[in-house]
Amino acid sequence: GENVEQHPSTLSVQEGDSAVIKCTYSDSASNYFPWYKQELGKRPQLIIDIRSNVGEKKDQRIAVTLNKTAKHFSLHITETQPEDSAVYFCAASIGIEAGTALIFGKGTTLSVSS
Amino acid sequence: KAGVTQTPRYLIKTRGQQVTLSCSPISGHRSVSWYQQTPGQGLQFLFEYFSETQRNKGNFPGRFSGRQFSNSRSEMNVSTLELGDSALYLCASSPHGPNYEQYFGPGTRLTVT
Numbered sequence: 001g002e003n004v005e006q007h008p009s010t011l012s013v014q015e016g017d018s019a020v021i022k023c024t025y026s027d028s029a030s031n032y033f034p035w036y037k038q039e040l041g042k043r044p045q046l047i048i049d050i051r052s053n054v055g056e057k058k059d060q061r062i063a064v065t066l067n068k069t070a071k072h073f074s075l076h077i078t079e080t081q082p083e084d085s086a087v088y089f090c091a092a093s094i095g096i097e098a099g100t101a102l103i104f105g106k107g108t109t110l111s112v113s114s
Numbered sequence: 115k116a117g118v119t120q121t122p123r124y125l126i127k128t129r130g131q132q133v134t135l136s137c138s139p140i141s142g143h144r145s146v147s148w149y150q151q152t153p154g155q156g157l158q159f160l161f162e163y164f165s166e167t168q169r170n171k172g173n174f175p176g177r178f179s180g181r182q183f184s185n186s187r188s189e190m191n192v193s194t195l196e197l198g199d200s201a202l203y204l205c206a207s208s209p210h211g212p213n214y215e216q217y218f219g220p221g222t223r224l225t226v227t
Binding site for chain 2: 001031032036043097101102106
């Protein structure tokens with residue numbers, strides 16, 4: 001079946017450093033790629049998303065890049081802060097039956113130390 | 115607007131029992147998706163409802179079912195519970211479907227003993 005691979009599974013950085021998380025998807029028809037942040041004991045929250053007709057999108061310290069040819073997309077966080085510590089999930093849309101669904105990567109635990 | 119709510123927040127059941135979980139989406143959102151979250155498998159798609167119709171279903175056994183009401187509130191039911199059904203069940207609402215911004219509820223933590 002369709003899947004999304006996410007790397008690395010854990011990432012430790014110093015405050016102020018950059019963090020990069022990479023995902024690869026298998027369905028060439030995928031056209032929507034969101035990123036979610038989940039803090040311990042809390043619900044996943046959408047932090048940024050990108051559609052297949054765009055190569056890059058930025059929102060303050062967060063950016064996402066998409067390479068449709070290679071079928072991979074990445075999350076970039078600059079000037080990391082301790083409050084960025086969380087689990088980050090990437091996802092890709094796939095078509096199923098009459099609708100669409102999101103297939104999620106297994107997550108990356110980001111730890112930012114001060 | 116009020117966020118997505120789920121009830122109950124915690125549930126303990128015994129193998130063989132059945133359970134019903136509820137999700138109230140953001141007002142105006144017609145799409146509700148359900149996910150199972152476990153440490154080993156991550157977030158897995160269960161099914162999606164839009165305007166009371168199930169549009170698609172993930173790779174889960176028929177013991178997992180759901181429905182959506184005319185006010186967009188959704189329920190999911192799991193029958194004949196197994197130990198492996200222990201998980202956090204999350205619902206997410208969206209105006210149009212999973213191909214657009216989705217907002218998650220806090221989840222229902224189900225423990226099967």
